Amino acid sequence: MTASFSPTLQFLGAAGTVTGSRYLVEANGQRVLVDCGLFQGYKQLRDRNWAPFPAEPSSIDAVVLTHAHLDHSGYLPALVKQGFRGRIHCTHGSVALCGLLLPDSGHLLEEEAKYAARKGYSKHKEPRPLYTEAEARRSLNQLKGHDYGRDIEVAPGVTARFHPAGHILGAAHVSLDVQGQRLHFSGDLGRQHESLMNPPTPLPACDVLVCESTYGNRAHVVIDQEAELAPIVRRVAARGGVIVIPAFAIGRAQALMLHLARLRERKEIPRVPVYLNSPMAINATRHYHAHHAEHHVSDEDCRRMFEVATFVNTVEESKALNRQRGPMIIISASGMATGGRVLHHIEAFGPDDRNAILLAGYQAGGTRGAALAAGARTLRMFGREIPIRAEVVQLEGFSGHADAGELLAWMRTAPSAPRIVYLTHGEPDAADTLRGRVQRELGWRARVPEHLERVELEAAR
Numbered sequence: 001m002t003a004s005f006s007p008t009l010q011f012l013g014a015a016g017t018v019t020g021s022r023y024l025v026e027a028n029g030q031r032v033l034v035d036c037g038l039f040q041g042y043k044q045l046r047d048r049n050w051a052p053f054p055a056e057p058s059s060i061d062a063v064v065l066t067h068a069h070l071d072h073s074g075y076l077p078a079l080v081k082q083g084f085r086g087r088i089h090c091t092h093g094s095v096a097l098c099g100l101l102l103p104d105s106g107h108l109l110e111e112e113a114k115y116a117a118r119k120g121y122s123k124h125k126e127p128r129p130l131y132t133e134a135e136a137r138r139s140l141n142q143l144k145g146h147d148y149g150r151d152i153e154v155a156p157g158v159t160a161r162f163h164p165a166g167h168i169l170g171a172a173h174v175s176l177d178v179q180g181q182r183l184h185f186s187g188d189l190g191r192q193h194e195s196l197m198n199p200p201t202p203l204p205a206c207d208v209l210v211c212e213s214t215y216g217n218r219a220h221v222v223i224d225q226e227a228e229l230a231p232i233v234r235r236v237a238a239r240g241g242v243i244v245i246p247a248f249a250i251g252r253a254q255a256l257m258l259h260l261a262r263l264r265e266r267k268e269i270p271r272v273p274v275y276l277n278s279p280m281a282i283n284a285t286r287h288y289h290a291h292h293a294e295h296h297v298s299d300e301d302c303r304r305m306f307e308v309a310t311f312v313n314t315v316e317e318s319k320a321l322n323r324q325r326g327p328m329i330i331i332s333a334s335g336m337a338t339g340g341r342v343l344h345h346i347e348a349f350g351p352d353d354r355n356a357i358l359l360a361g362y363q364a365g366g367t368r369g370a371a372l373a374a375g376a377r378t379l380r381m382f383g384r385e386i387p388i389r390a391e392v393v394q395l396e397g398f399s400g401h402a403d404a405g406e407l408l409a410w411m412r413t414a415p416s417a418p419r420i421v422y423l424t425h426g427e428p429d430a431a432d433t434l435r436g437r438v439q440r441e442l443g444w445r446a447r448v449p450e451h452l453e454r455v456e457l458e459a460a461r
Contacts, residue, residue, distance in 0.1 A: 009210075010054075013037060014037070014425040016450070016451055018214055019040040020049075031059055034063075034065075036063055036075045040364055041366030054452060057084040067090075077136040081135050096170065099143075106136035108339050110133060112127075113127040150162075163175070164198065164201045165188065165189050165201075167197060168197065168251040171188060181208065184209050186212050191403075203411060204415070206414070210421075211421055212424060213426030213434040214426050216434030218404060218430070219403050220397070226268070236356045241354035242328055247332065248361055252360050253285070273327075275310050275312050276331050280333060282311045322348035357372060357390050373394050376388065420445045420446070422449050
């Protein structure tokens with residue numbers, strides 16, 4: 001590959017949408033990819049997962065990963081499958097969580113392909129997964145874990161440093177030093193006051209900032225999470241209903257169990273059975289014991305998280321839940337109802353108006369979760385329309401993302417203004433609203449990049 005005279009940054013994903021975070025930095029004849037996520041939501045976005053990767057995978061020297069969520073890490077097995085042979089640099093916490101998330105993703109992709117073939121609802125004669133569980137496990141061999149706050153040479157002339165971002169275990173905002181310039185990637189930023197994670201550390205000085213804008217047009221409702229959750233549990237339990245909670249296996253599932261445990265201990269909710277039906281969430285919960293420096297959950301509360309729920313491991317146990325009657329609470333992945341065991345619970349309990357579906361996090365456009373939040377009374381699953389008569393509640397207090405005000409407050413912690421801010425990882429309105437606020441309130445230059453746009457970093461001087 002011919003070395004470029006000026007380093008460049010190309011937006012291979014998360015431009016104009018919330019998912020598919022992928023940023024390609026080229027400098028000194030090196031190619032470094034920051035994040036390697038799956039596109040989720042709308043069909044036209046999901047189709048990008050099947051398109052040829054915009055850069056030849058074998059030409060990429062290294063990947064730097066901000067955190068383990070699939071919209072940031074979920075394409076890694078496909079990248080490796082297509083010829084990437086370099087290191088995947090991330091924090092130790094992200095190594096641990098990728099070890100759960102990526103094989104689980106491969107397994108679900110295989111199961112979905114098999115189910116589509118068996119039921120005949122795929123457009124393809126022989127549906128195939130994007131990658132398999134075995135391919136995902138092979139990609140884990142290329143992960144390399146690092147401490148926060150240390151400089152790491154990820155490619156000749158390219159140095160990375162991880163800074164705690166809150167959000168989930170192992171999450172980082174990342175500095176990349178390239179040819180005398182510093183690029184900074186926010187990844188997904190956590191909140192200043194969150195029930196599990198510590199807040200993100202300040203933004204260091206940088207020349208170019210690439211910042212998420214998931215909630216760039218919104219402010220989180222100031223609400224006590226337990227005060228929000230308790231009346232819903234009491235109401236549904238009183239009518240003998242089942243509460244199904246699609247929850248992200250890492251972060252949201254643990255927060256829900258913690259709050260349910262505290263509510264039960266104070267006798268503010270009845271002692272209805274609670275089931276955690278996500279092997280990945282069960283394993284992720286154990287990691288909170290191993291990474292105490294990143295969160296403010298005590299050993300006692302970690303124990304409560306374990307004890308409040310019955311863990312459901314096998315497929316047979318999962319199916320048996322659908323034959324039980326309420327009252328009970330089922331927490332299951334995925335958080336936006338894009339796949340996983342929770343779909344079978346929605347199919348089983350969604351048509352009954354005694355039941356409830358609680359949405360406990362951001363719902364990206366085009367997902368079943370977003371459709372439910374918008375009031376959809378049917379969901380297309382397993383090749384047919386499932387009626388939804390259950391009460392649907394969007395919980396306002398359970399987001400793990402910083403809102404617009406918190407993003408701006410984080411930017412203000414920088415010792416100096418960057419030359420330019422690129423707003424990514426947000427729907428168009430959210431990204432553009434935040435762009436306007438960055439310009440007006442901070443006086444910083446800001447842009448919303450286009451998908452596949454490449455910018456010369458020297459030109460940003």
